[in-house]
Amino acid sequence: MQAREVLEISKIIPVITIDDLKTSIDLAQALAKGGIKILEITLRTKEALEAINLISQEMPDIIVGAGTILNAKMLEQAKNAGAKFAISPGLNAIFAKEAKAIDLPLIPGVTTAGELMLALEFDLKNLKFFPAESSGGIQTLKSFLAPFSSVKFCPTGGINLNNIKEYLTLKNVACVGGSWLTPKELIINKQWDEITQIAQKSLARSQ
Template sequence: MSHSIEHKQQQLATTMQLAPVIPVVIIDDARLAVPMARALVAGGIPAIEITLRTPAALDAIRAVANEVEGAIVGVGTVLNGNDLDAALAAGARFAVSPGISPRLLDAADQHELPLLPGIATAGEAMSLLERGYRHLKFFPAVPAGGAKLLSAWASPLPQIRFCPTGGISLGSAPDFLALPNVACVGGSWLTPADKLASRDWAGIELLAREAVALKA
């Protein structure tokens, strides 16, 4: 294994502890990425996940990586090794997947980009624990069982720290963040489409500040 899973897990642990929320960003116009990321960083949110759901995503990651001081930009919706390669080339510092597949995990083993893999069941969590993963994304968090399910896993799977993502809002985030096995949450509410479209950077900075205050 060319890149130690343990080293990558430590990198993920650090990233997940930077702020209570990792914004999950869907961006259609790469030109908006830099001012958006600067607003998030100014509000106290340095780790930013830009999802590969739009053609602008890789350009947006590249721009943030090159131009936004203090930002730790990650890539979301990673499905295969090619996605990992493209994201690393663009300057991403971590990767997030919606689920797991044997091929993706094999590619991640050989890759320097730390992967935060998505899981929805205890069995998936156990199989990743066997491979050395202690930091997992719980997705889709609310439809898959929410804070109650994560709370139930805390006792039998105490080694794992989760970033629940999917259906979480400012109002429901505290229920997750109060759990001993939750390091942070992922949320799309910090960069809503209307604020991106209207270039409301002050509004996004305010949403970031509200998110940081969740663990104050």
């Protein structure tokens, strides 16, 4: 699978933080029931890699990736855990060079034109625009379209039900990502039906 294929799986990529491994399958099933086909599990908790492995094995129809990848070591760990893709919040030359030796689709985060140019130096054309809303949001992405016409973005950071449609109308946006689909209180209270409903509503809004 290539990075562009990852971004074209769905209009929405839920960004998930796993605090309790025991809830990971229930959470993934709730999202899948709502029509979600792809998940980004952030490597912000000690349970993350194990959750990637567990969901990948138990739910092979769901494409599971790793987020918050900060270096090549984490990229290798994500691959070994069964991740099908990786997303990083940013990019630097050392990481970009080392990542090329690891056979896992990488979608690095960028904010500025300079970071975009660095990504292109390493033939990285499928990027996360992060943090989207606080970095100019839709207007910045519109400005990127002409000089960087070959690039496709997945904006994350401040994305929610109220603005996903506007982002998805942009020619250089393939999909959007965010944590609004999995509110922490719903996970703690195991309100899986409510999470399914959020997923259904979000996908409907994305059309």
